[in-house]
Amino acid sequence: MMSGILVYSELQSTALGLLTKGRELAAxxxxxxxxxxxxxxxxxxxxxxxxxxxxxxxVGNDPALSVFQAGVYAAALAQIVDRxxxxxxxxxxTRRGRELAPRLAQKLAAGCVTDATSxxxxxxxxxTERRALGGATVSRETITSPHQxxxxxxxLFDAEPGGESGGEVTQVDLALDPxxxxxxxxRPKEVGAVDVxxxxxxxxxxxxxxEESDLPMIQTLADALGGVVGxxxxxxxxxxxxxxEQMVGLSGKVASPSLYIGIGISGQIQHTVGILDxxxxxxxxxxxxxxxxxxxDYGVVGDLYQVVxxxxxxxxxxxPS
Amino acid sequence: MNIIVCVKQVVDLxxxxxxxxxxQPVLDGLPVLLGDFDKCALEESVRIKEKLGGKVTAVxxxxxxxKDTIKEALAIGADEAVILTDPAFQGSDTMGSARLLAKAxxxxxxxxxxxxxxxxxxxxxxxxxxxxxxxxxxxxxxxVREMEVVDNKVRAVRDLEDALEVVxxxxxxxxxxxxxxxxxxxxxxxxxxxxxxxxxxxxxxxDLEVTADSVGTAASTVEVLSNLAPVQDRKxxxxxxxxxxxxxxxxxxQREGVLE
Numbered sequence: 001m002m003s004g005i006l007v008y009s010e011l012q013s014t015a016l017g018l019l020t021k022g023r024e025l026a027a028x029x030x031x032x033x034x035x036x037x038x039x040x041x042x043x044x045x046x047x048x049x050x051x052x053x054x055x056x057x058x059v060g061n062d063p064a065l066s067v068f069q070a071g072v073y074a075a076a077l078a079q080i081v082d083r084x085x086x087x088x089x090x091x092x093x094t095r096r097g098r099e100l101a102p103r104l105a106q107k108l109a110a111g112c113v114t115d116a117t118s119x120x121x122x123x124x125x126x127x128t129e130r131r132a133l134g135g136a137t138v139s140r141e142t143i144t145s146p147h148q149x150x151x152x153x154x155x156l157f158d159a160e161p162g163g164e165s166g167g168e169v170t171q172v173d174l175a176l177d178p179x180x181x182x183x184x185x186x187r188p189k190e191v192g193a194v195d196v197x198x199x200x201x202x203x204x205x206x207x208x209x210x211e212e213s214d215l216p217m218i219q220t221l222a223d224a225l226g227g228v229v230g231x232x233x234x235x236x237x238x239x240x241x242x243x244x245e246q247m248v249g250l251s252g253k254v255a256s257p258s259l260y261i262g263i264g265i266s267g268q269i270q271h272t273v274g275i276l277d278x279x280x281x282x283x284x285x286x287x288x289x290x291x292x293x294x295x296x297d298y299g300v301v302g303d304l305y306q307v308v309x310x311x312x313x314x315x316x317x318x319x320p321s
Numbered sequence: 322m323n324i325i326v327c328v329k330q331v332v333d334l335x336x337x338x339x340x341x342x343x344x345q346p347v348l349d350g351l352p353v354l355l356g357d358f359d360k361c362a363l364e365e366s367v368r369i370k371e372k373l374g375g376k377v378t379a380v381x382x383x384x385x386x387x388k389d390t391i392k393e394a395l396a397i398g399a400d401e402a403v404i405l406t407d408p409a410f411q412g413s414d415t416m417g418s419a420r421l422l423a424k425a426x427x428x429x430x431x432x433x434x435x436x437x438x439x440x441x442x443x444x445x446x447x448x449x450x451x452x453x454x455x456x457x458x459x460x461x462x463x464x465v466r467e468m469e470v471v472d473n474k475v476r477a478v479r480d481l482e483d484a485l486e487v488v489x490x491x492x493x494x495x496x497x498x499x500x501x502x503x504x505x506x507x508x509x510x511x512x513x514x515x516x517x518x519x520x521x522x523x524x525x526x527x528d529l530e531v532t533a534d535s536v537g538t539a540a541s542t543v544e545v546l547s548n549l550a551p552v553q554d555r556k557x558x559x560x561x562x563x564x565x566x567x568x569x570x571x572x573x574x575q576r577e578g579v580l581e
Binding site for chain 1: 332334335337339346348414415416419440442443444445446447448449450451452454455456459460461462463464476479480481482483484485486487488489490491494499500501541542543544545546547548549550551553555556557558559560561563564566567568569570571573574577579580
C-alpha cells in the first residue's frame with residue numbers, strides 16, 4: 001500500500017522548511033519522509049535534505065527539466081510519486097508551485113489545496129487551513145482522495161535541522177516530453193528597498209490619500225517610527241503611486257509587524273487579510289463607521305491631513321515618559 | 322481565432338458580512354457577479370478577436386443564476402455562451418469543475434486559445450487552469466500580465482515573485498491571466514441590450530457525457546470541515562476626538578511596548 005510524504009520545491013530553502021514541518025507530520029501519521037530533487041545539480045542538495053529529516057531522496061534529471069515548466073515538472077513528479085509510493089505531496093504555493101500542484105494533482109486524480117496557511121494532524125488525518133471568500137474566512141479542509149497534494153504558503157515553515165541524519169539516494173529514470181513553452185527572456189525585478197513582510201512597524205496608506213504629492217507626509221511618519229510604508233491595492237495597482245511590492249493584502253504581501261498603522265484605509269477584507277497577524281493595529285479614518293475600526297486595537301476618527309501631522313509632531317517632540 | 326473563455330460567478334465579496342456570534346459568513350441573498358480576473362480574460366479575448374477576427378465563447382459552470390450572470394460576459398463581447406448549471410454538477414470541487422469545463426470545450430470542438438483568470442475572486446485557489454490544461458493535454462501559462470498573439474503563438478509575460486518571464490507557446494494553449502493585463506471595458510447600454518439576444522446554451526450531464534460519480538458533491542475530493550471568519554480579538558478603542566486620540570494612542574502604544 002502506498003504511504004509516504006514527498007516534499008518538492010524549486011526553492012531549496014523552502015524545501016528544507018517543508019521537510020522540517022514534514023518531520024512532525026511524518027511522525028504524526030506514521031509515514032516515511034522523502035524529498036524529490038529535480039534537474040541538473042539538484043542531487044547535491046540531498047545531504048542538506050537528510051539533515052532536515054528526509055530519509056530518502058529521489059533524484060531525477062532530464063534535459064526537459066532545464067527550464068521550469070509546470071507540465072513537465074508535474075510529469076516528472078508524478079513518476080517520482082509512483083516510484084516512492086508517496087500518498088502526500090507537499091510543495092510551496094509560489095507562482096510556479098500554484099501551477100505545479102494542481103497539474104500534478106490532476107495527473108494523480110487527487111484533491112489539492114493551494115495557499116495552505118497551516119498543516120496539522122487531527123485524528124489521523126492531515127488537516128489544512130487556507131483563506132477563503134476573498135480572505136474573509138479560514139477554510140479548514142481535509143483531502144479525501146488516495147493522493148493528497150498540498151501547496152503551502154512560501155516561507156510558512158522555517159528550516160531547522162533535525163531527525164536522523166543520513167539517507168538513501170535513489171536515481172529515477174524519467175520519461176518526459178520536451179517543454180511546450182519556450183523561455184524567451186527573464187527580467188529580474190528590481191529588488192525593492194521596502195520589505196513590507198519583514199517590517200516591525202508598518203504604515204499603510206489607502207484611498208484616503210488625495211494626491212501622490214502627499215506621500216512624503218506618510219513617509220515622514222514611517223521614518224519617525226522607524227517603519228516602512230505599505231499600501232492597499234488601489235495605491236499600487238491603480239494609481240501606481242507605490243510599487244506593487246508594497247501592496248498588502250489579497251494577492252499581495254502578508255505582513256506581521258508589531259505595530260500596523262492604517263491611514264485612510266476603509267478596511268476591506270481584501271486588505272485586512274494581510275494585516276491580521278499584526279500585534280497591534282491602529283487605524284486613522286475620517287469615517288467613524290469604517291470597517292477598519294472593527295479590526296483595530298486603537299482608532300482615531302479624523303482627517304488624516306490633520307491627524308498624521310499631529311502624530312509626527314508628537315513623535316518628534318520626544319515621547320512623554 | 323476561436324477563443325474560449327472560462328468564467329466563474331462569485332458572490333459579491335464587497336458585501337460579505339460575518340455573524341459576530343458564530344463567525345459564519347452570511348452569503349444568502351448576496352448578488353453574484355463575474356470575477357475581476359475573469360473580466361480581464363474576457364476583455365483580452367475580445368481585443369484579440371477585434372484584431373484577428375474569429376469568435377469568443379464563454380463557458381461557465383455554476384448555479385442557475387448563471388443565466389443572468391453570463392450576460393455580463395456577452396455584454397463585454399463574447400459571441401455566445403455555454404452554461405453548465407445542472408443540479409448534478411452542484412458541489413463540484415476544482416477537479417469536478419475542470420472536468421465539466423473540459424467536457425464542454427471538447428464538445429465545442431475547434432479552439433485555438435483558452436483564457437481564464439489566474440484564480441477566482443472568492444477562493445483564488447488557481448487550480449482550474451492547470452487542471453483543465455492537464456485534462457485537455459495542453460500547455461498552460463499562468464500569472465500572465467501581458468500577452469500578444471502572433472503567428473499562431475502566444476507571447477506572454479509571466480509575473481513571478483522575483484522576475485518577469487517572457488515565454489512563447491504554440492497554440493492551442495491555456496493562458497491564465499492577472500488583473501494587470503488590461504482594464505475591462507464597461508459595456509455601453511447598446512452592448513448590454515444586444516447581449517440579451519446572443520445565444521446561451523445550457524448543457525447537462527447527457528450533453529457532456531459525464532457520469533454522476535465524476536462531478537458534483539459525490540466526486541469531491543476535498544472535505545470542508547469548517548469555514549469561519551478568523552478569531553480576531555482586538556481592543557476596538559476608538560477616539561472620536563482626533564486631538565485627544567493622537568495623544569492617547571501614543572501613550573497606549575508605549576504601554577503595549579511597540580513604541581520605544
